[in-house]
Amino acid sequence: MCGIVGLFAKNPEVEANLGALLAPMLFEMSDRGPDSAGVAFYREPAAAGHTKLTLQHDDPDFDWSALRKGIKEVFGASKGIERRANHAVIVAHAEATPVEAWIEERYPDVKIMSAGEAIEIYKEVGRPEAFIETFDIKSLNGTHALGHTRMATESKVTTAGSHPFSTGLDLCLVHNGSLSNHNGLRRMLRREGIRFQTLNDTEVAAGYMMWRQREGDTLTEMMDNAFEDLDGFYTFLIGTRDGFSVVRDPIACKPAVLAETDEWVAMSSEYRSIATLPGAEKAKTWEPAPATVYSWEKEAVR
Amino acid sequence: MTTATDVEVVDLATTPLRELNQRLHDGAAGGPLRWRIVNPNGAHAVAVGVDAPFEIEIEGHTGYYTAGMNKHAHVRVNGNVGVGCGENIMSGTIHITGNASQACAATGRGGLVIVEGDAAARCGISMKGVEIVVKGSIGHMSAFMAQSGALVVCGDAGDSLGDSIYETHIYVRGSVEGLGADCIEKELKEFHREELGRLLTAAGADAKVDEFKRYGSARRLYNFNIDHAGEY
Numbered sequence: 001m002c003g004i005v006g007l008f009a010k011n012p013e014v015e016a017n018l019g020a021l022l023a024p025m026l027f028e029m030s031d032r033g034p035d036s037a038g039v040a041f042y043r044e045p046a047a048a049g050h051t052k053l054t055l056q057h058d059d060p061d062f063d064w065s066a067l068r069k070g071i072k073e074v075f076g077a078s079k080g081i082e083r084r085a086n087h088a089v090i091v092a093h094a095e096a097t098p099v100e101a102w103i104e105e106r107y108p109d110v111k112i113m114s115a116g117e118a119i120e121i122y123k124e125v126g127r128p129e130a131f132i133e134t135f136d137i138k139s140l141n142g143t144h145a146l147g148h149t150r151m152a153t154e155s156k157v158t159t160a161g162s163h164p165f166s167t168g169l170d171l172c173l174v175h176n177g178s179l180s181n182h183n184g185l186r187r188m189l190r191r192e193g194i195r196f197q198t199l200n201d202t203e204v205a206a207g208y209m210m211w212r213q214r215e216g217d218t219l220t221e222m223m224d225n226a227f228e229d230l231d232g233f234y235t236f237l238i239g240t241r242d243g244f245s246v247v248r249d250p251i252a253c254k255p256a257v258l259a260e261t262d263e264w265v266a267m268s269s270e271y272r273s274i275a276t277l278p279g280a281e282k283a284k285t286w287e288p289a290p291a292t293v294y295s296w297e298k299e300a301v302r
Numbered sequence: 303m304t305t306a307t308d309v310e311v312v313d314l315a316t317t318p319l320r321e322l323n324q325r326l327h328d329g330a331a332g333g334p335l336r337w338r339i340v341n342p343n344g345a346h347a348v349a350v351g352v353d354a355p356f357e358i359e360i361e362g363h364t365g366y367y368t369a370g371m372n373k374h375a376h377v378r379v380n381g382n383v384g385v386g387c388g389e390n391i392m393s394g395t396i397h398i399t400g401n402a403s404q405a406c407a408a409t410g411r412g413g414l415v416i417v418e419g420d421a422a423a424r425c426g427i428s429m430k431g432v433e434i435v436v437k438g439s440i441g442h443m444s445a446f447m448a449q450s451g452a453l454v455v456c457g458d459a460g461d462s463l464g465d466s467i468y469e470t471h472i473y474v475r476g477s478v479e480g481l482g483a484d485c486i487e488k489e490l491k492e493f494h495r496e497e498l499g500r501l502l503t504a505a506g507a508d509a510k511v512d513e514f515k516r517y518g519s520a521r522r523l524y525n526f527n528i529d530h531a532g533e534y
Contacts, residue, residue, distance in 0.1 A: 251442070252404070252423050255385060271363050271384060272344030281362060285382055287403050287422045290442065 001151040002163075002176040003029025004256075006237045006244050006267035007277075008144040008296045014264050018043075019140030023132045024276040025268060026147040030128045032176075032269060033149025036162040037131035038123025040172045040239050043142035045118040050078060051096045051169075054113040054120045055103070056087045056159065064088045067107060075099055085134045087113065087122050096169055111160060111197075116170030118143070118241060123162040143298055146239045148174040155200040165206035168213055170241040175202040176269055177254045179232035205230060209238070223247055223293050237267055243297035252290035259283040265296045310334035314348070315341035323350060330354035344384065349377060355394075366403075369396045372413065388415045391432050404441070407434050410451065416505045423460065426453045429470055435505035445472055446482065454501050456509050464517055472517040473498050475509055481517065488518045 005025040009015040018041070026037060046052040055067070064081045068090050071077050076093030083089075092099045096115040103110055114121035122135045128149045132138065148163035155161050164172040179185075182201040185208060190196070194207040208230065212222040219240070233253030238245045246267050248256055259266045259274045261283045266274045274280050288294050310333075312322050322339065330353055337358045342348050346365035349358050352375040360368070363381035373392040382400035391410040398406075401419035408424065410432025417434075423441030426434050431451040439457030446462070448470035458476035465482020471494060472485075481487075490498075490511075498511050 255403070257384075257403075270344060270365060271382065272346075272365055275343035275363065281381075285363065286401060286420075290423070 001032045003032035003149040003269045003273070004174050004176050004235060004237050004267065005029060005147040005269075005273050006145070006174075006239075006246070006265075008243060008265040008298075009142070010261075010263050010265070015143055016141050018142040018145055020138045021264075021277060022140075022145045022147055023138045025266070025273040026128050026137070026149060027132060028273040028276060029147075029149040029269060033151045034127050035152045035157045036123065036125040036150045036159070037128040037148065038121065038150075038162045038164055038174075039135075039137060039140075039145055039147045040114065040119055040121045040164040040174075041140050041142040041145045042118040042170070042239065042241065043120065043140065046091045047078065050091050050093050050117075051099055051115055052089060052091050052117060052120070053096070053099065053103075053115050054087055054089050054122065056111040056113050057107075057109060058086065058159075059109075060086045062086070062110075064090075067103070067110065070106065071099065071102070074102060084122055084136065085124065087135070089120055112166075114166045114172065116241065119166075119170045119172060119239070121164050121166060121172060123148075123164065124159055125157050125162065143242075144239070144244055144296075146172065146174050146237050146244060153178055155198055158198065161198045161200045161203075163202060164239065165200075165203050167206040167209045167238075170239075171209070171213070172239040173202065173206045173209060174237045174239075175205060175234055177232060177234035177249065179205060179230055179234065181231040185229070201232070205234070205236070219245060219295070220293060227291055235269070240297070242299075243295060245293050245295040246288055247293045248288055248290050250291040256288050257285065258288055258294060259285040308334055309336045309338050311338045311340065313340050314343065314345055319345055319347065323347070326352050326354075326356070326358075329356070342381075346384070349375070352377075352394075363400070372396060382419070388413075388432075391415060401438070402436075406436075407432050410434070412451075414501075414504060420457065426451075426470070429453065433501055435501050435507060437505070437507055439476065442479070443482070445470055448472070452497060452501060454498060454505070454507075454514075456507055464519075466523060467517075467519045469519060471497065473501075473514040474517065475513045475515075478515075478517070484520050484523045485517055486520045488516050490514065490516045 163174040179201040182204040189207045235254040235256045339360045342362045342364045344365045350370040353373045356375045358377045360379045365384040368383045368387040369377040370389040375394045378397045385403045386405045388396040388407040391413040393413045395414045397416045402417045402421040404422045405424045406421045407415040408427045415434045417436045420438035421436045421440045425440040425444040427446045430449045435454040437456045442460035445464045449468040452471040455474045459478045461480040462482040464485030
């Protein structure tokens with residue numbers, strides 16, 4: 001099973017209330033995924049030359065200020081630490097790669113959930129309603145957000161095995177379905193230098209997308225290649241800096257519903273999530289066709 | 303005391319779904335004949351297993367298996383329906399004013415299902431006597447292993463239409479992306495013209511019989527072919 005939700009704001013009011021609107025959508029998908037939950041929010045972009053990182057440590061009392069102090073001394077850091085349960089958001093005055101390498105070397109127990117200008121990823125095991133409360137999801141604003149509720153089928157229920165998966169700077173992936181050739185693909189991608197933390201199939205899809213982007217694919221080229229190389233069934237929701245894309249496998253095994261009004265675009269595994277949104281009953285609502293990429297993008301304001 | 307003209311309104315925002323369905327099942331023994339269900343908000347299994355000549359109107363979008371296994375009832379959904387609407391319908395009618403998701407009227411044995419909008423993939427999969435009229439288009443793998451009944455599509459059909467079909471009559475007005483194994487275009491005989499005309503009228507479809515093509519079984523998969531014994 002698993003449940004997917006996505007919400008893309010078309011006006012400042014929806015942006016301000018993005019978390020409050022996404023939380024009930026995620027809650028509705030609890031039955032589809034009671035094992036773990038996660039979200040990616042795109043919000044409050046870092047200034048030019050800065051990188052925003054979402055970090056996680058299993059110890060809720062982990063000393064984030066010491067880590068931030070270190071980053072500030074080496075790279076310079078703006079803003080304070082924004083903590084959300086056992087996650088923390090830090091903005092470093094540097095490109096992502098050296099900061100990530102620095103963290104990995106000194107703090108091997110700290111997991112890097114996401115890196116980019118605007119993305120923040122939060123995810124944890126447990127029921128979605130507990131996740132929504134613990135991480136205070138309703139208080140988050142943002143331009144667009146993705147969410148996932150997981151019913152684990154092929155790998156452990158862990159924080160690292162929860163969705164969304166980061167697939168590069170400001171990029172992430174959530175997935176409903178399962179891939180049957182992920183072991184072979186993982187071996188191939190390891191040879192290409194992609195690293196994996198879990199035995200999860202979606203992490204392989206995320207690694208695959210990371211690899212294709214590194215090879216210079218556009219989103220369309222990447223998905224054309226994915227249709228060839230990924231064996232299995234899937235509905236993917238792919239988050240980018242400026243929007244999100246929805247794609248289903250060529251035989252459309254897994255459900256997906258799209259809805260659009262003048263105020264928002266919403267995606268969900270089932271309509272009942274979308275029904276929680278204001279104006280849902282008058283929204284244009286449809287089922288995305290198989291092997292077709294549907295994308296929404298904000299005009300980049302930089 | 304209720305009379306035949308009374309409408310029983312059930313609000314799914316305040317009434318548990320199981321209570322509604324239980325009342326619909328118990329109601330076969332007497333009680334209201336007309337039902338109006340409001341605030342479905344995408345709930346699954348609304349009005350499944352009804353076995354009475356009720357008129358049921360659902361105001362809003364529903365989730366999976368809406369009016370599944372319907373017998374005798376006339377159900378109208380003013381909205382879209384999720385996966386498997388009218389699954390295994392036995393008789394009666396289901397009228398959907400919006401779009402239907404996958405596997406609409408799958409395995410249906412009788413009755414009539416009308417979709418004003420589009421139906422997604424696997425419409426009428428393994429249908430066994432149900433009649434389906436889709437005023438929009440249908441997705442891929444529709445009427446897979448369809449055994450009897452009729453499927454009318456006023457728009458276009460997706461890939462692999464009628465794969466491994468037995469004796470269902472498929473009528474498509476628009477384009478067909480691809481025919482499945484053993485499905486071929488067939489002659490629109492007088493019997494078919496009458497059947498198609500009757501269904502278009504029943505569904506209130508603004509289309510003419512002459513605009514349709516008929517598809518059905520080439521009957522090459524019916525028997526084991528001894529010439530191909532080595533391939534099995």
